[in-house]
Amino acid sequence: MKNLCLTLFFLFFISSCNDNNDCCPDLPENDDVIIPLSVYEKVYGVTSQIYIQGEYVYINTNGVPDHKSPYFPLDHILYEAYDGSNPFVNNWNKNPNGITTLNLRFKIPIRPKKGSSSTPTSMGPIGVSLNGVPFYNQYAGMNQPLTREINSFDQGNGHPAPIAPGQENGVDGRYHYHMEPILTTKEKGRNVIIGFLLDGFPVYGPEENGNIIISSELDNYHGHSHATSDFPEGIYHYHLTADDPYLNGSGYYGTPGTVSQ
Ligand SMILES: [Zn+2]
Ligand SMILES: [Zn+2]
Numbered sequence: 639m640k641n642l643c644l645t646l647f648f649l650f651f652i653s654s655c656n657d658n659n660d661c662c663p664d665l666p667e668n669d670d671v672i673i674p675l676s677v678y679e680k681v682y683g684v685t686s687q688i689y690i691q692g693e694y695v696y697i698n699t700n701g702v703p704d705h706k707s708p709y710f711p712l713d714h715i716l717y718e719a720y721d722g723s724n725p726f727v728n729n730w731n732k733n734p735n736g737i738t739t740l741n742l743r744f745k746i747p748i749r750p751k752k753g754s755s756s757t758p759t760s761m762g763p764i765g766v767s768l769n770g771v772p773f774y775n776q777y778a779g780m781n782q783p784l785t786r787e788i789n790s791f792d793q794g795n796g797h798p799a800p801i802a803p804g805q806e807n808g809v810d811g812r813y814h815y816h817m818e819p820i821l822t823t824k825e826k827g828r829n830v831i832i833g834f835l836l837d838g839f840p841v842y843g844p845e846e847n848g849n850i851i852i853s854s855e856l857d858n859y860h861g862h863s864h865a866t867s868d869f870p871e872g873i874y875h876y877h878l879t880a881d882d883p884y885l886n887g888s889g890y891y892g893t894p895g896t897v898s899q
Contacts, residue, residue, distance in 0.1 A: 683770025699770030701740035705821040733790040735798035735811030750838030756889040765835035776883035794821040818878040837892030860887040
Protein backbone atom coordinates (compact mmCIF):
# COMPACT_ATOMS: atom_id res chain seq x y z
CA MET A 639 0.00 0.00 0.00
CA LYS A 640 2.87 2.31 0.82
CA ASN A 641 4.32 1.73 -2.62
CA LEU A 642 0.96 2.38 -4.21
CA CYS A 643 0.68 5.64 -2.26
CA LEU A 644 4.15 6.69 -3.36
CA THR A 645 3.38 5.82 -6.96
CA LEU A 646 0.14 7.77 -6.85
CA PHE A 647 1.90 10.63 -5.13
CA PHE A 648 4.46 10.90 -7.89
CA LEU A 649 1.84 10.53 -10.60
CA PHE A 650 -0.13 13.40 -9.09
CA PHE A 651 3.00 15.35 -8.32
CA ILE A 652 4.05 15.16 -11.93
CA SER A 653 0.61 16.39 -12.94
CA SER A 654 1.29 19.53 -10.84
CA CYS A 655 -0.66 18.51 -7.76
CA ASN A 656 0.10 20.90 -4.94
CA ASP A 657 -1.74 19.35 -2.04
CA ASN A 658 -0.30 16.13 -0.68
CA ASN A 659 -3.57 15.21 0.97
CA ASP A 660 -5.24 14.90 -2.42
CA CYS A 661 -2.58 12.55 -3.63
CA CYS A 662 -2.97 9.50 -1.51
CA PRO A 663 -6.29 7.69 -1.26
CA ASP A 664 -5.34 6.51 2.24
CA LEU A 665 -5.11 10.03 3.61
CA PRO A 666 -8.38 11.68 2.66
CA GLU A 667 -9.59 15.01 3.87
CA ASN A 668 -12.61 13.90 5.84
CA ASP A 669 -14.41 16.95 7.09
CA ASP A 670 -17.42 16.43 4.90
CA VAL A 671 -18.60 12.97 5.80
CA ILE A 672 -22.25 12.62 6.68
CA ILE A 673 -22.77 9.39 8.57
CA PRO A 674 -25.94 7.70 7.26
CA LEU A 675 -28.62 6.31 9.56
CA SER A 676 -27.77 2.77 8.40
CA VAL A 677 -24.33 3.03 10.00
CA TYR A 678 -25.75 4.30 13.31
CA GLU A 679 -28.26 1.45 13.19
CA LYS A 680 -25.38 -0.93 13.85
CA VAL A 681 -26.10 0.06 17.47
CA TYR A 682 -28.63 -2.65 18.25
CA GLY A 683 -29.07 -2.24 22.00
CA VAL A 684 -31.65 0.51 21.80
CA THR A 685 -34.88 1.29 23.61
CA SER A 686 -36.45 3.20 20.72
CA GLN A 687 -35.83 3.65 17.03
CA ILE A 688 -32.65 5.53 16.15
CA TYR A 689 -33.56 8.68 14.25
CA ILE A 690 -31.92 11.69 12.64
CA GLN A 691 -33.26 15.20 13.14
CA GLY A 692 -31.40 18.15 11.71
CA GLU A 693 -27.69 17.71 12.25
CA TYR A 694 -27.99 15.06 14.96
CA VAL A 695 -28.75 11.39 15.41
CA TYR A 696 -30.65 10.39 18.54
CA ILE A 697 -29.85 7.06 20.17
CA ASN A 698 -31.66 5.94 23.32
CA THR A 699 -30.44 2.96 25.34
CA ASN A 700 -30.90 1.52 28.82
CA GLY A 701 -27.20 0.79 29.31
CA VAL A 702 -27.84 -2.84 30.25
CA PRO A 703 -25.41 -5.30 28.63
CA ASP A 704 -26.78 -8.16 26.51
CA HIS A 705 -24.11 -10.55 27.78
CA LYS A 706 -23.64 -12.43 31.02
CA SER A 707 -22.17 -10.66 34.02
CA PRO A 708 -21.62 -11.26 37.73
CA TYR A 709 -23.01 -7.75 38.26
CA PHE A 710 -26.60 -8.84 37.47
CA PRO A 711 -28.77 -9.92 40.42
CA LEU A 712 -28.34 -13.63 41.21
CA ASP A 713 -31.83 -14.46 39.86
CA HIS A 714 -31.33 -12.56 36.57
CA ILE A 715 -31.23 -14.69 33.42
CA LEU A 716 -27.89 -13.11 32.45
CA TYR A 717 -26.26 -13.57 35.86
CA GLU A 718 -23.06 -15.59 35.65
CA ALA A 719 -20.25 -15.69 38.20
CA TYR A 720 -16.96 -14.32 36.89
CA ASP A 721 -15.60 -17.09 34.68
CA GLY A 722 -11.90 -16.16 34.61
CA SER A 723 -11.96 -15.44 30.88
CA ASN A 724 -11.03 -11.74 30.83
CA PRO A 725 -7.39 -11.53 29.66
CA PHE A 726 -6.97 -8.05 31.22
CA VAL A 727 -7.90 -9.22 34.74
CA ASN A 728 -5.09 -10.53 36.95
CA ASN A 729 -6.81 -10.74 40.27
CA TRP A 730 -10.62 -10.66 39.97
CA ASN A 731 -12.20 -8.35 42.49
CA LYS A 732 -15.94 -7.67 42.19
CA ASN A 733 -16.89 -4.09 42.97
CA PRO A 734 -19.81 -3.15 45.26
CA ASN A 735 -22.19 -2.03 42.50
CA GLY A 736 -24.82 -3.73 40.34
CA ILE A 737 -26.40 -3.24 36.90
CA THR A 738 -29.36 -0.84 36.79
CA THR A 739 -31.67 -0.11 33.87
CA LEU A 740 -30.87 3.46 32.85
CA ASN A 741 -32.34 6.00 30.46
CA LEU A 742 -29.43 7.16 28.31
CA ARG A 743 -30.17 9.62 25.53
CA PHE A 744 -27.33 10.29 23.12
CA LYS A 745 -27.44 13.26 20.72
CA ILE A 746 -24.55 12.92 18.30
CA PRO A 747 -23.58 15.06 15.27
CA ILE A 748 -24.08 13.21 11.97
CA ARG A 749 -21.53 15.44 10.25
CA PRO A 750 -18.60 14.98 12.60
CA LYS A 751 -15.98 17.68 12.29
CA LYS A 752 -12.56 18.20 13.75
CA GLY A 753 -12.93 20.62 16.65
CA SER A 754 -11.08 23.94 16.49
CA SER A 755 -9.69 23.08 19.90
CA SER A 756 -9.81 19.76 21.70
CA THR A 757 -12.61 19.15 24.16
CA PRO A 758 -11.61 16.97 27.08
CA THR A 759 -13.83 14.00 27.87
CA SER A 760 -15.59 14.03 31.21
CA MET A 761 -16.38 11.29 33.68
CA GLY A 762 -19.49 9.35 32.70
CA PRO A 763 -20.61 8.38 29.18
CA ILE A 764 -18.36 9.59 26.34
CA GLY A 765 -19.94 7.41 23.67
CA VAL A 766 -22.15 4.43 22.94
CA SER A 767 -21.20 0.86 22.06
CA LEU A 768 -23.19 -1.48 19.83
CA ASN A 769 -25.15 -3.11 22.65
CA GLY A 770 -26.14 0.26 24.08
CA VAL A 771 -23.68 0.18 26.98
CA PRO A 772 -21.85 3.52 27.25
CA PHE A 773 -18.13 3.99 26.79
CA TYR A 774 -16.24 5.81 29.58
CA ASN A 775 -12.80 7.36 29.30
CA GLN A 776 -9.44 5.98 30.42
CA TYR A 777 -9.64 7.24 33.98
CA ALA A 778 -10.95 5.66 37.16
CA GLY A 779 -11.38 9.08 38.76
CA MET A 780 -9.96 12.51 38.14
CA ASN A 781 -6.93 11.56 36.04
CA GLN A 782 -6.44 8.35 38.03
CA PRO A 783 -5.34 5.43 35.83
CA LEU A 784 -7.57 2.38 35.50
CA THR A 785 -4.90 0.00 36.79
CA ARG A 786 -6.71 -1.23 39.89
CA GLU A 787 -10.23 -0.95 38.45
CA ILE A 788 -9.41 -3.38 35.66
CA ASN A 789 -9.56 -6.25 38.14
CA SER A 790 -13.25 -5.51 38.60
CA PHE A 791 -13.98 -5.85 34.88
CA ASP A 792 -16.22 -8.85 34.15
CA GLN A 793 -16.14 -11.38 31.31
CA GLY A 794 -17.49 -8.68 28.95
CA ASN A 795 -14.73 -6.27 30.09
CA GLY A 796 -17.15 -3.84 31.75
CA HIS A 797 -18.19 -2.96 35.27
CA PRO A 798 -20.75 -0.79 37.06
CA ALA A 799 -20.05 2.54 38.75
CA PRO A 800 -22.21 3.67 41.66
CA ILE A 801 -25.43 5.42 40.65
CA ALA A 802 -24.04 8.46 42.44
CA PRO A 803 -20.83 8.93 44.39
CA GLY A 804 -20.97 7.12 47.71
CA GLN A 805 -23.97 4.98 46.73
CA GLU A 806 -22.24 1.61 46.52
CA ASN A 807 -24.91 -0.88 47.63
CA GLY A 808 -24.20 -4.03 45.61
CA VAL A 809 -27.47 -3.62 43.69
CA ASP A 810 -27.55 -0.38 41.72
CA GLY A 811 -25.03 1.00 39.30
CA ARG A 812 -24.15 2.32 35.87
CA TYR A 813 -22.54 -0.37 33.72
CA HIS A 814 -19.91 0.80 31.23
CA TYR A 815 -16.82 -0.11 29.20
CA HIS A 816 -13.49 1.71 29.42
CA MET A 817 -11.91 -0.78 27.03
CA GLU A 818 -12.74 -3.24 24.25
CA PRO A 819 -16.11 -4.88 24.98
CA ILE A 820 -14.62 -8.32 24.43
CA LEU A 821 -17.86 -10.30 24.21
CA THR A 822 -19.21 -7.84 21.62
CA THR A 823 -16.06 -7.97 19.49
CA LYS A 824 -16.04 -11.76 19.83
CA GLU A 825 -19.52 -11.83 18.31
CA LYS A 826 -19.31 -8.97 15.79
CA GLY A 827 -15.63 -9.05 14.89
CA ARG A 828 -12.59 -7.12 16.08
CA ASN A 829 -12.19 -5.17 12.82
CA VAL A 830 -15.62 -3.53 12.61
CA ILE A 831 -17.39 -0.49 14.09
CA ILE A 832 -17.99 -1.09 17.79
CA GLY A 833 -19.69 2.23 18.53
CA PHE A 834 -19.37 6.01 18.39
CA LEU A 835 -17.98 8.71 20.62
CA LEU A 836 -20.12 11.75 21.35
CA ASP A 837 -18.33 13.76 18.66
CA GLY A 838 -19.81 11.42 16.04
CA PHE A 839 -16.59 9.74 14.97
CA PRO A 840 -16.82 5.94 14.91
CA VAL A 841 -14.90 3.59 17.17
CA TYR A 842 -13.38 0.54 15.48
CA GLY A 843 -12.10 -2.63 17.08
CA PRO A 844 -8.38 -3.24 17.64
CA GLU A 845 -7.80 -5.18 14.42
CA GLU A 846 -7.21 -3.66 11.00
CA ASN A 847 -6.10 -5.39 7.80
CA GLY A 848 -5.04 -8.37 9.88
CA ASN A 849 -2.86 -6.28 12.22
CA ILE A 850 -3.50 -5.48 15.87
CA ILE A 851 -3.36 -1.71 16.38
CA ILE A 852 -1.40 -0.31 19.32
CA SER A 853 -1.73 3.17 20.79
CA SER A 854 1.61 4.41 19.44
CA GLU A 855 0.27 3.98 15.89
CA LEU A 856 -2.53 6.46 16.60
CA ASP A 857 -2.64 10.21 17.19
CA ASN A 858 -3.10 11.96 20.56
CA TYR A 859 -6.85 11.44 20.42
CA HIS A 860 -6.34 7.72 19.78
CA GLY A 861 -7.45 7.70 16.16
CA HIS A 862 -6.43 8.25 12.56
CA SER A 863 -7.98 8.76 9.12
CA HIS A 864 -8.27 6.35 6.25
CA ALA A 865 -10.81 4.51 4.16
CA THR A 866 -12.81 1.77 5.91
CA SER A 867 -15.39 -0.69 4.60
CA ASP A 868 -18.17 1.58 5.91
CA PHE A 869 -16.53 4.76 4.59
CA PRO A 870 -14.67 4.07 1.34
CA GLU A 871 -14.06 7.83 0.99
CA GLY A 872 -12.18 7.78 4.29
CA ILE A 873 -13.07 8.99 7.76
CA TYR A 874 -11.40 9.83 11.03
CA HIS A 875 -12.00 7.04 13.55
CA TYR A 876 -10.89 5.92 16.95
CA HIS A 877 -9.52 2.44 17.66
CA LEU A 878 -9.86 0.30 20.74
CA THR A 879 -6.43 -0.96 21.82
CA ALA A 880 -5.22 -3.32 24.51
CA ASP A 881 -2.79 -0.69 25.82
CA ASP A 882 -3.50 2.54 27.70
CA PRO A 883 -5.41 4.77 26.86
CA TYR A 884 -7.51 1.96 25.30
CA LEU A 885 -10.15 4.09 23.52
CA ASN A 886 -9.57 7.84 23.70
CA GLY A 887 -6.49 9.92 24.32
CA SER A 888 -6.46 13.63 25.06
CA GLY A 889 -10.14 14.38 24.48
CA TYR A 890 -12.50 14.41 21.51
CA TYR A 891 -11.09 14.88 18.03
CA GLY A 892 -14.36 16.53 17.03
CA THR A 893 -16.95 18.69 18.73
CA PRO A 894 -19.01 16.45 21.00
CA GLY A 895 -22.79 16.19 21.12
CA THR A 896 -24.50 15.50 24.42
CA VAL A 897 -25.77 12.66 26.55
CA SER A 898 -28.34 12.77 29.32
CA GLN A 899 -28.76 10.04 31.87
ZN1 LIG B 1 -15.35 2.44 35.37
ZN1 LIG C 1 -8.03 2.62 11.41
